[in-house]
Amino acid sequence: MSTSTAHPVARGQGAAEGAAEAHEAARRGRALRRRAGMALIVVFVALYLVPVAGVVSTSLKTNAEIAERGIWALTGKLTLANYIDVWSTANTVRYLINSFQVAIPAVAVSIAGGTLIGYALSKFRPRGGTLIQLVIVSGLFVPPQVLLVPLFTMFRTLDLLNTLWPMILIHSAVGFSICTLVMRNFFDQIPDSLRYAALIDGASEGDVFWRVMLPLARPALAALATLQFTFIWNDFLYPLVFTSARDDVATIMLGLLNVKGQFTVAYGTQASLAVIASIPTVVVFFVFQKHFVRGLLSGALKE
Amino acid sequence: MRPTTRWSLLFMGPPIALFAAIVVLPTAMALRLSFTDASLLGQTSEWIGFDNFVEAFTNEHVRKSIRITLVWTLFGALIPPALGLAVAMALQANTRFAAVMKSALFVPISISLVVVGQVWIWIYQPGDGLINQLLGMAGLDSLEEAWLANRSTALYAVFAAWAWQQTVLAMILYLAGLTSIPGELVEAARVDGAGHFQVFRRVMVPLLRPITTVVLSLIAINSLRNFDLVFAMTQGGPVRETETMPMLVWRILFRQHEQGLASAVSLILFAMTLVVIGGLTWWGRRGSYVD
Numbered sequence: 087m088s089t090s091t092a093h094p095v096a097r098g099q100g101a102a103e104g105a106a107e108a109h110e111a112a113r114r115g116r117a118l119r120r121r122a123g124m125a126l127i128v129v130f131v132a133l134y135l136v137p138v139a140g141v142v143s144t145s146l147k148t149n150a151e152i153a154e155r156g157i158w159a160l161t162g163k164l165t166l167a168n169y170i171d172v173w174s175t176a177n178t179v180r181y182l183i184n185s186f187q188v189a190i191p192a193v194a195v196s197i198a199g200g201t202l203i204g205y206a207l208s209k210f211r212p213r214g215g216t217l218i219q220l221v222i223v224s225g226l227f228v229p230p231q232v233l234l235v236p237l238f239t240m241f242r243t244l245d246l247l248n249t250l251w252p253m254i255l256i257h258s259a260v261g262f263s264i265c266t267l268v269m270r271n272f273f274d275q276i277p278d279s280l281r282y283a284a285l286i287d288g289a290s291e292g293d294v295f296w297r298v299m300l301p302l303a304r305p306a307l308a309a310l311a312t313l314q315f316t317f318i319w320n321d322f323l324y325p326l327v328f329t330s331a332r333d334d335v336a337t338i339m340l341g342l343l344n345v346k347g348q349f350t351v352a353y354g355t356q357a358s359l360a361v362i363a364s365i366p367t368v369v370v371f372f373v374f375q376k377h378f379v380r381g382l383l384s385g386a387l388k389e
Numbered sequence: 390m391r392p393t394t395r396w397s398l399l400f401m402g403p404p405i406a407l408f409a410a411i412v413v414l415p416t417a418m419a420l421r422l423s424f425t426d427a428s429l430l431g432q433t434s435e436w437i438g439f440d441n442f443v444e445a446f447t448n449e450h451v452r453k454s455i456r457i458t459l460v461w462t463l464f465g466a467l468i469p470p471a472l473g474l475a476v477a478m479a480l481q482a483n484t485r486f487a488a489v490m491k492s493a494l495f496v497p498i499s500i501s502l503v504v505v506g507q508v509w510i511w512i513y514q515p516g517d518g519l520i521n522q523l524l525g526m527a528g529l530d531s532l533e534e535a536w537l538a539n540r541s542t543a544l545y546a547v548f549a550a551w552a553w554q555q556t557v558l559a560m561i562l563y564l565a566g567l568t569s570i571p572g573e574l575v576e577a578a579r580v581d582g583a584g585h586f587q588v589f590r591r592v593m594v595p596l597l598r599p600i601t602t603v604v605l606s607l608i609a610i611n612s613l614r615n616f617d618l619v620f621a622m623t624q625g626g627p628v629r630e631t632e633t634m635p636m637l638v639w640r641i642l643f644r645q646h647e648q649g650l651a652s653a654v655s656l657i658l659f660a661m662t663l664v665v666i667g668g669l670t671w672w673g674r675r676g677s678y679v680d
Binding site: 124207211226231239256258292321327353368 | 392393394396397400401403404405407408410411412413414415416418419422429475476478479480482483486490491492493494495496497498499500501502503504507508509511512516517518519522553557561562564565585600603610613614616617620621634635638639642643648651652654655656658659662663666
C-alpha cells in the first residue's frame with residue numbers, strides 16, 4: 087500500500103463564479119459536518135454524565151427519600167447523611183486501609199521488578215533474553231482463572247488465606263508482564279553510548295542504572311504507576327477468592343460488593359460507598375492522565 | 390562469566406523467581422490438574438487423561454459459555470472501537486471541547502466495574518429504573534422490561550454496560566492516534582482531490598492501524614477475561630444466560646469444587662486468548678508501514 091494515492095482533479099475552475107460557488111459549498115459542508123460532530127459529542131457526553139451524576143446524586147439523598155420517589159427522581163433534599171453513616175458504621179475505613187495496604191506495595195514491587203527486568207533485557211542483553219521476555223510478556227494473556235485453582239491450594243497450604251498477602255504477591259508478579267514490556271521499550275530508546283560514557287567515567291552498572299537511567303525513566307514510571315494503581319485498586323476477583331471468609335481483611339471493592347448483598351434497597355448507602363471507593367483512582371487519573379495514554383501506547387506500539 | 394551476566398542475574402533474579410512462583414508454576418500446575426479429577430474438597434486425585442476436555446466440549450453449559458464469550462469478543466471488537474473512533478474524530482474537529490471532555494471521560498474508565506455494574510443495575514431495574522421511566526414518560530409503557538431478569542435481554546444489557554466503559558478506552562487511544570497523524574498528509578491528500586471518505590479510507594485507516602491493533606488487543610483481552618462485570622450484575626444469570634467462561638470457571642471451582650474441570654475450561658480460555666492475540670498481531674504487522 088502507498089501512503090497517498092494521487093487523484094488529479096479536473097474540476098471546472100475556469101470561471102471565477104464557479105470557484106466562488108464551490109468554495110461556498112465546501113464551507114457549508116464543513117459547517118454541517120462540524121454541527122453533526124457537535125451533536126455526536128453532546129449525545130456522548132449525556133450518555134456518560136447521566137450515570138455518573140446518578141450515583142453522585144443518589145449518594146446525597148436519604149434512603150427514605152429514594153424509597154418514596156425512586157433513584158432517578160430529580161427532586162429531593164441533598165444531604166451528607168449517607169457519607170457520615172457509611173464512614174462511621176460500616177467497615178469503610180478498614181476497607182480503604184486494606185486496599186491501600188495491597189495497592190501501594192504491589193504497585194511498587196511490580197514496577198520495580200518490571201524496571202529491573204526490562205533494563206537488564208535491554209542493556210545487558212543476556213543469553214536467553216528473548217525467551218525470558220516472551221515468557222514474562224505472555225503473562226498478559228494468562229486468564230486469572232488459570233492461576234486461581236493452583237494458587238488457592240498453594241495459599242491454603244501456606245496458611246495465607248484470609249490475609250492480604252495473596253493479593254500483594256499476585257498483583258506484584260502479574261504486574262511484571264506489562265511493566266517489563268513498557269520499560270524494555272523505554273530503555274531500548276535510550277542510546278547505549280550514555281551507559282558506556284558513565285561506565286568509562288568509573289561508574290558501576292548499578293550506579294548507571296540508579297543515577298543515570300532511572301531519573302530519565304520518570305515519565306514511563308508515572309504511566310505505569312497510574313495503570314497499576316487503577317488496575318489493582320479496582321480488582322475484586324482475588325479478594326473475593328482469597329479473603330471471602332473475613333470482613334476485616336476485605337478490600338474496598340469487596341466491601342462494596344458485600345454491602346450490595348446486605349442492604350438490597352439501601353441505595354443511598356451503596357452509592358456513597360461507591361463514590362468513596364472511586365475517589366482514589368479518579369484523583370490519580372486526573373493527576374496523571376497524560377502519562378496514562380503514553381504508558382498504554384509505549385507498551386504496545388514500539389516493539 | 391561475563392560481568393554483565395552477573396549484573397543480569399542480580400537485576401532479574403528476584404523478580405523472575407517471584408514471577409515463576411506466582412505465574413509460571415501455577416500455569417503448569419493447572420495444566421497437570423486439567424488431566425485429573427481433583428476436587429477442592431477431596432485429598433486424592435486420579436489421572437483421567439483428556440476426560441475433562443472431552444467433558445468441556447460436550448457439556449452444554451461449557452459450550453454455551455464458549456459461545457457467549459466468543460460473541461462478546463466479536464461485538465466487543467466491533468462496537469466500542471467504532472464508536473470510540475467516531476467520537477474521537479468528532480472531538481478532533483471540535484477542539485474547543487476536546488480538553489474538557491478528555492479530562493471528564495477519565496471518570497468512566499478509572500472507576501471499577503463493580504461501580505459500573507451497580508449504576509447499570511439501577512438503569513435497568515424494573516419499576517424505577519432509568520430506562521423504564523424514560524419509556525414510561527414517552528408513553529411506551531408496553532416496552533418496559535426487567536432488562537437483567539429477562540432471558541432474552543440480559544446478555545445484551547450487561548454487554549451494553551461493558552461497552553459503555555470500553556468505548557471510552559478506545560476513544561482515548563484513538564484521540565492520541567489521531568493527533569499523531571501529520572496534518573500535512575491529510576492536506577496533501579485533499580489537495581490531490583481526495584474526498585473526505587477517501588482521506589479516511591486511504592490515509593487515516595492505514596495510519597491508525599498500529600493504534601487499532603492496540604485497541605483491539607486490549608478490548609479482546611478485556612472481553613475474554615470478563616468476570617467482574619458479570620459477577621457484579623448477574624452472577625451469570627438469569628438461568629446462565631450471561632455466563633461467560635471466567636464466570637463459569639468460578640462456578641465450577643467454588644460451587645462444584647471440581648478443580649480438574651475448572652482448570653481444563655480455564656486453559657481452553659487461555660488458548661482462545663492466544664489465538665485471538667496472535668491473529669491481531671499478525672494483522673497489525675501485515676499492513677504496517679514501519680519496518
